[in-house]
Amino acid sequence: MNDFLLVAAGFLLLTVALGLVRIMRGPGDADRMMSAQLLGTGGVAVLLLVGAAASVPAAIDVALILAVLAAFASVAFVKSASPPESIADKEAGGA
Amino acid sequence: MSFLLDVLTVAAISAGLFFFLAGSIGLLRFPDALSRLHALTKADNVGLGLVMLGLLPRADGLLAALKLVFVWLLVLLASSMVSQLVARVARRGGSPS
């Protein structure tokens, strides 16, 4: 059973690595950020699987930190990609 | 009982992996940023949810199980909001001016 979890973790890593090609190909910065977001979610899943397989209960805490900070880099990206006033305009107009 | 739980674990995690694979392929193959974002959110929400579901029977103790669910909910919250924000940037052309 533990081997199954580890194989699943390895498969997941390879899967997410496929998405990493988007970081390299782009074309837009938003695409690159999406790829990092997918790796974040995949990384959380890998940590949960490895933690369960290797009986490292604290791996959940690492996943917890990644989950809390999952939005953090993307928010910084969105802020940096928008001129100061436009984000307020866009949200007022678009939302 | 434990055999049934093992079956649940294997089934749920395998299904979760499928959604992650679908998400990755979608991110790679879909033609434009917004549909790629659509593919990505499936991995976040369903894929991680199924992996979490599969690991629940193996969690040692109630606290660990609650933390698993909590991690999933946090990722759901973060990814839904970030998708909205990133989609706005993508619609404006992706690259900051």
Place this chain on the structure above:
Amino acid sequence: MNVPTLFGLCAAALVGLGLYGVLTNPQPLRKLLAFNLIGNGVFLFFGVIARRGAAAGFAGDPVPHGLLITGIVVAFSASALAVALLLRLFQATGSATLTGDAPTRAEADDRDV
């Protein structure tokens, strides 16, 4: 090949990649990224030594682990200082290059808006 050795070789390669980046990339921010790669390589090597020192019921030697945590936090604060220096250089001179003539004090003050 066992897991610690594998990560040890990874650490060596990270230091090599980082060193190449520091040597050949002209942009200071990229040099900072590459320098962080070197730092991570050293940390990883230290982590491998900690893993090999597993004994007395610990999965790794706790002394290097403690030093690694200290190291990661210090490396972060050094990076933050480097980024602040770069942004100030950019504000003062309008560019972020390390080559060429340094701007005079008067020029720097003019641009300081």
Place this chain on the structure above:
Amino acid sequence: MTVASTLALILVVLLLSVAAWTVVARQTFAAVVGFVAYGLLLSIAWVALSAVDVALTEAAIGSGLTGVLLIGASARLRVTEAAASPERPGALLRGLGALASAMVAGGIAASVLSLPEPAPTLAPAVAEHLPSIGLGNAVTVVLLAYRGIDTLLESIVVVFALIGVWSLAPDRVWGGYPGPRQYADPNGILAYLGRVLPPIGIIVGVYIFWVGADLPGGKFQGATILAAMWLLGMMAGLADAPPISRTWLRILLVAGPLLFIAIGFAGALTAGAVLAYPDGYAKLLIKVIEAALMPTLTLTLALLVAGRPERTARG
């Protein structure tokens, strides 16, 4: 080849590919996103090396704060990118650089392969003294009891780095607010995220700090999460960093290290050595020091990312 070492091999290949990408990428932003992904992979690698305390630190700092710091910097420096490309060294220089780097990497690889057997370790010494301290997490014990001097100096170095960042402010705005003013629609999604996530994040941060006595976790990781939540509030336009001239801020920034120093020197009188703890009080004093360092570290880490003062008033 076992399943575990196959997993490690996959991790190593991914780590090296992403690291190589951050070196060769044409656009700086693409390299920075690669670096964020790299930090994430690295924290998985730390779990694979059974260094969970380090993994927690790397997850919080490496993929959290460093990512925000670098993404912000790359956006503000984007206009300088085009000017830098002609400065790229020629093929000969790059070849020489590659050769030198390969030789250094080869030397380190050779030393990895010739590490002594059996490996030297201090783990038995820590295990022997662990009961006398009364904490369950050996790494916390190392940080505050056996290598207390490192932790003390580190907490001072971090404050020094912040002073260095602040000292870059032009005279005109000295004492003002750090970083540019952040705008966000108060009813937008960003502001919503800035309201919903910090309460959850603060609970997680305090939890990570609290379990650090007996399980992996501790003040550095906890303080990093708290700092990240504060920064999120700033980015969502809901909170502003205080002007750096505030007295309470300056007191809090030095309070933690000062208390650590005071307890350390008190040890010279009560326990016979600087940074030693009197018998029976080790656990209590360690908790007091950790609790005092938390606010200092939280403020310092967040303000390091926020940057030098750039505004004299709100606006």
